[in-house]
Amino acid sequence: MNEEETVTKRASLLLVAIVLVFLALSVASFYYGIKAYSGGNMDYGSLLLLIGFSGLAVSTYMLLQTRRKMPGIIFKPYQIATTMLCQKCGFKNIREFERGDYIFKEVEECPKCKEKMTIASIYRETEEKEKD
C-alpha cells in the first residue's frame, strides 16, 4: 500500500443541475451589476455585484465539491528485491521477489562456480518521498 489512487466521486444529476442554474443566475447578476454600476446606479449595481460575486463563489465551490477527487485505496505492491549470493565466489544476483523466497534459502547454482547460492537479503526499495 504505497500509493493512493484517485477516483471521481459521482454527484447526483439533480444537484449538478441546480448548481449550474445557480451559477448561471450569479453570472447574470454579475453582468447586470456591472451594467448598472457603469450606468450610474451605484446602489443597485453594488447589490447585484455583491449577489453575483457571492453566488459565483458558492456555486463554484459546490461544483468543485461535487467533482472532488475522493481518494480511494488500492493495493499496489511494493518493489521487493531478492539478493542471491554465492558464499564461495561472492557472485551476486539481484532479482524481483518471488513467492517462496526467504532469507537463507538455497536457490539455484552460481553461474561462475556452480556452487549453490543462498538468498542473502530481501527488502523493499524505499521511494524518495517515503524516506523520513
Place this chain on the structure above:
Amino acid sequence: MLPQVSQGLFGGDSIIGWILQIVWLLFFVVFMFYGTRIQMYVMLREVQSSLLRLKLLRDEGRKMAISTIKETGKPPSDPTEQIDRFLEYVTFTPESMDPAGIVWKLEHILDVRELRFKDEVRLIAPQADESQTRNLEFTLEAALTLNMIYKVTRHYYELGKKTLSLYTIMQIQMILPLIMKMAKAYASALRAFTYGQPIGDGAGALVAAKLMNKRRKTKIAKDMVMAKVPIEGRTAYVLKAEGPGANLGKPGDAVNRIIEENEGKISTIIAIDAAQKLEGEKPGEIAEGVGVAIGGPGIEQFKVEETVLKYKIPVNAVIIKEDIGDAVSPIRKEIFDAADTAIERIKRLLLERTKKGDSVIIAGIGNTIGIGQ
C-alpha cells in the same frame, strides 16, 4: 468611487446597508445557535469519507485473503463463507478484578485462540504446508483487524449521527489520522503475509538468524530454535522463532529453559527487538538499554522477568526503531541494513559487559516471516 462602493457594501443609510446589516445579524444569530451543529456536520462528513476508505481497505483485504486461500490452500469448496465467519471472531481477555495470575490466564486464552485459528486455516486450506498455513493465519488475522477497525469506526460514526453528540463525533474525528495510518499498515501487512515476505517487525529475528546461520539448530521451546554460537570468546545461546513461516514463537519459554539448563549461570541476556520510533527519528536507528525487550501482550516479557529476577541476571536490550507502518509491511532497506549494525552493538556489549568464557543469551524477537535460520 471606492468610498461609495464601501459605503454601499458595508453600511450607511442606504437600503443595501440595511440589508447587509440584517444579513450580518442573521449570520451572527445562526452561528450562535447552530455553530456547533454546523461544526458537527463538517466532522461527520470527514469521518464519513474516511469510513469509505476503510471499507475499501476491508473489502480489498477480504478479497485478497479469499484469493490467497483458494490459490495456496486448494479448498474442496468455496471458502468465502468460512472466511466471512472467521473475520468476525472475537477474543475476550480475562477478568482483571483480581489480577493475581492473570498472565497465565491470558496466555491460555491466546494459546486457545492460536490453536483455533490454525485449525480453521487447516480446514479452509487443506493443501497448504506448515509454512503456508502460518502465513495464511496471519493473512486472515490482518484481514480480521481491518474488519474490526472499519466496524469500530462505523460504530462511532453511526452513534454520533444518531445521538448528534458533539463529543462522540469529536472523539473519533480526532483520532482519525491514527486510525487511517494503522489501517494502511495492516493493509500492506496483508500483502506481505500473502507472499511470505519478511516484515519490519522481524528485524530482531533477522539479527538472530544472521548470527546462527550455518550452525546446528535445536528446537528449544514451542516454535523456537536455538543455536550455540561462539562470539568474542563467549558462548552465546542465540534464539529466534522458527521460520520462514509467519511465527512469533514463545521466546519467554526458550530463555527460561536455557537459564534453567545452565542453573542460572548466564552472564547477560541481550534481547533484540523492533521498537516504535518517535516522529523525527529515522527508521533503522538503533538504541541500547536495559530491560526485557519483548513486545506483544507482555506474557513472554513477564516470564523472562520472573526468571532473571530469581537468578539476578542482567538484561540488556538492543532496539531497532521503526514505525507501525514499517513494522507490518515488507522490511525496508534501512531496517534490513540495521541488522548488521545491531550485531556490532551486540559484540561491543559482550566485550564491555561480560568476560571470556561466559555464557550469554541473545534473543532475536519478532515475526520471522520470510526469514530462515
